[in-house]
Amino acid sequence: MEKQIAANNRKTWLLVASMVLLFAAAGGLFAWIYDSYWLGGGVAAFGVAYMCYVYLSAVRKLIKFSGAVEVTKRTHRQAYLLVENMSITLGIPMPKLYVINSPALNAFAAGYTPDKALVGVTTGLLRHLNKQELEGVLAHEMSHIINRDTKIATLVFALLTGIALMARIGYYFGDSPRSSRGGSSSAGVYLAVVILLLLAFLLGRLAQAAISRRREYMADHTGAYITRYPEGLASALRKIQTFGSEIQFKKRGEAASHLFLHSPVKLRGKKLFNIFATHPPIEDRIAALERLKDAGLYA
Amino acid sequence: MWIALVVLAAVIIFGTVFIYNRLVKARNAVLQSESDIDVQFKRRWDLIPNLIESVKGYAKHERETLDALVKARSAAMNATPHTAEAHQAENMLSGALKSLFALAEQYPDLKASQNFLQLQEELVDTEDKIQAARRLYNNSLRKYMDALQVFPNNMLAGVFNFRVQHQFFESDEATREPVKVQF
Numbered sequence: 001m002e003k004q005i006a007a008n009n010r011k012t013w014l015l016v017a018s019m020v021l022l023f024a025a026a027g028g029l030f031a032w033i034y035d036s037y038w039l040g041g042g043v044a045a046f047g048v049a050y051m052c053y054v055y056l057s058a059v060r061k062l063i064k065f066s067g068a069v070e071v072t073k074r075t076h077r078q079a080y081l082l083v084e085n086m087s088i089t090l091g092i093p094m095p096k097l098y099v100i101n102s103p104a105l106n107a108f109a110a111g112y113t114p115d116k117a118l119v120g121v122t123t124g125l126l127r128h129l130n131k132q133e134l135e136g137v138l139a140h141e142m143s144h145i146i147n148r149d150t151k152i153a154t155l156v157f158a159l160l161t162g163i164a165l166m167a168r169i170g171y172y173f174g175d176s177p178r179s180s181r182g183g184s185s186s187a188g189v190y191l192a193v194v195i196l197l198l199l200a201f202l203l204g205r206l207a208q209a210a211i212s213r214r215r216e217y218m219a220d221h222t223g224a225y226i227t228r229y230p231e232g233l234a235s236a237l238r239k240i241q242t243f244g245s246e247i248q249f250k251k252r253g254e255a256a257s258h259l260f261l262h263s264p265v266k267l268r269g270k271k272l273f274n275i276f277a278t279h280p281p282i283e284d285r286i287a288a289l290e291r292l293k294d295a296g297l298y299a
Numbered sequence: 300m301w302i303a304l305v306v307l308a309a310v311i312i313f314g315t316v317f318i319y320n321r322l323v324k325a326r327n328a329v330l331q332s333e334s335d336i337d338v339q340f341k342r343r344w345d346l347i348p349n350l351i352e353s354v355k356g357y358a359k360h361e362r363e364t365l366d367a368l369v370k371a372r373s374a375a376m377n378a379t380p381h382t383a384e385a386h387q388a389e390n391m392l393s394g395a396l397k398s399l400f401a402l403a404e405q406y407p408d409l410k411a412s413q414n415f416l417q418l419q420e421e422l423v424d425t426e427d428k429i430q431a432a433r434r435l436y437n438n439s440l441r442k443y444m445d446a447l448q449v450f451p452n453n454m455l456a457g458v459f460n461f462r463v464q465h466q467f468f469e470s471d472e473a474t475r476e477p478v479k480v481q482f
Contacts, residue, residue, distance in 0.1 A: 081424055088431035091332070091439075 011152060011211070018159070043169060047162050055158040059110045059118065062259065065249045066108075068098040068120050079126060082138050083119055086226065090146055095119045099126070105236075106245045107261040109141035110150050117145045128243060129236055136232030137261060139223035144259075147222060149215045153258045156211065160204045167197035205276055212258040212278040220285055224292055234289040237262070241282050318452050322461050325443040329465055332436040337380055339429045340389060346425065347372050347396075350418045354399065357409040364395075364402050371395040386468075389429075396422060433468045440465050 024044065031040025062068070073080040080097055087094040095111065098120035105125045111117030119141045121134075129137065144150050170193045224230035245262040257263050258278040279285075351365055371392040378385040400419060403409050410416070444463055447456045456462075 081427070085424075085427050085431040088335070088428060089434045089438075091328075091435050 043166075047165055047169075050165055051158045051162040054161045055154055058154045058157065059112070062108070062110055063098065063118075066100050066120070066247065067250060068100045071097055071099050076126070078131065079121060079134065079138070082131075082135050083142070086135075086138060086142050089226070090142060092117070092146065095142070095145060097121075099123060100247065102247045103243075104245050104247050104264070105129070105240045105243050106247055106264055107137050107141050108259045109144040110154075110259050111145060112151050112154065114145050114148075117150065119145070122247065124243065125236075128239055132227075132229065132232040133236035133239065135227055136223060136229065136234075137236050139226040140219045140233055140261060141223075143219040143222035143226065144215070147215070147218065149219065150259065153212065153215075156204075156208045157258075160201065160208060163197060163201045163204055167194060167201055170194045170197050208258070209276045209278055213280045216279050216285070217288060220289060221292065224289060230289040230292045234286050234293075237282055237286050237289070314451075315455060318455050319459060322443075322446055322452065322456065322459070325439075325446045326461065328439040329436070329443045332432070332439040333381055333465070336429065336432040336436055339425060339432050340375065342428070343392070343422065343425045344372060344376055346418060346422055350399070350415075350422065353412060353415045353418060354403065354409060357406050357412070357415075358402070361402055364398055368392075368395040368399055393426065396426075437467050440467060 028040055031037045071080070073084075076097065076099065083097055084094050092114040095109075095117035096119070098118055100106075100120055100122045102122040103124040104122055105128055107119070107121045107125055109117065109119050119138065121137070125134070125137065220233060223233055227233075240262050245260070245264060246266055247260075247264040249264070257265055260279075262282060263277065263279045347368065351368065354361070354365065371388070371394075375385070375388040375392045378388045403415070403419075440463075443465075446452055447461055447463060
């Protein structure tokens with residue numbers, strides 16, 4: 001478990017470094033095309049500021065778009081106590097508990113550090129799951145928090161938004177022929193820049209999806225380790241197969257889908273087997289938990 | 300040549316500092332988690348007087364069980380914390396509580412009392428919290444032992460006098476046996 005946290009911390013630093021590099025490169029590109037360091041610096045600074053805004057507002061937006069409401073021990077005693085006792089075992093302050101009003105079965109975890117974390121469940125989940133299944137789900141979500149997955153997921157998302165922004169800026173600037181290097185060659189350059197940035201965005205999406213799937217398996221595993229009972233989560237996932245995990249968000253919810261137990265939006269295509277999918281197919285997750293049960297948790 | 304020696308010395312010094320700090324943190328984590336269990340014990344002690352009062356109202360003939368509970372609570376509160384004696388006392392207290400709740404099954408009026416039910420819920424949750432705190436303690440202790448025993452830390456541990464003075468918490472024989480209920 002500590003290895004996973006260490007690996008995630010390394011990945012985080014790598015991402016931060018690549019964020020900085022990306023913006024330096026984009027800024028340099030703009031500076032070169034327009035022969036103006038001010039413009040390049042300005043665009044890069046704007047991009048960084050925008051990414052910081054996206055990163056810092058992510059949790060607030062998730063709560064707003066999902067309609068999640070914070071609840072107390074009085075109203076949701078069982079879930080509250082499960083989270084509280086689990087946080088004692090994990091040695092972290094108790095995350096705030098939220099409830100989303102939705103018939104779908106789903107849950108989420110968010111927060112930049114384990115000290116200021118959130119865990120959420122849907123009313124559908126609370127209605128359909130028994131105590132052991134609920135415990136399994138909550139353990140999965142708490143695993144995301146202690147593995148720092150919530151932080152890295154939000155960082156990746158901010159990075160992607162930044163790349164998308166750069167691509168858009170590049171596209172708009174391409175329309176205005178203000179470069180000192182006039183002629184058709186500069187049109188080619190603009191096109192190349194835009195295509196490169198779009199490619200970067202695509203690659204970023206693929207990477208994000210792959211990382212997200214990997215982390216979901218890890219959270220399933222860590223959660224099973226916390227409860228010493230993989231069958232709890234497996235049983236919960238089976239119920240999700242039956243009842244569905246799709247949540248009606250107030251705005252487009254894809255952005256935050258990686259923070260949820262299972263995909264809260266419907267994916268295009270028949271199966272969830274999609275290279276852009278943030279979650280592994282449910283059957284595979286259940287199978288992995290069954291293998292864990294058979295092999296023994298410490299194998 | 301000199302540079303190599305200086306680099307080596309620097310590595311050794313920084314390495315030692317790093318390991319020392321890690322051992323300090325690991326040891327403090329054990330001490331803190333041990334005290335966190337006490338927090339849950341205190342919660343339990345504080346809930347019991349009200350429980351006794353609410354039971355007395357409906358089952359005052361059950362002197363034996365009630366007295367056993369009062370005595371067990373006193374023993375636990377007066378024991379020196381973190382000793383084997385304290386562990387034993389707290390386990391006895393768990394047993395006394397289990398006996399009381401098993402007994403309460405025979406008194407439908409008591410079971411219908413909101414006050415009693417609430418206290419019972421809180422105490423059951425407190426037992427869960429004690430287990431949660433003990434798991435954290437066991438985890439912290441294991442990490443401390445790992446940190447002490449791996450190479451090269453084990454060499455330094457002796458020098459700086461780091462030792463393992465704790466034991467893993469294991470459930471007692473007394474609590475493993477089912478509670479005898481007499482009808």
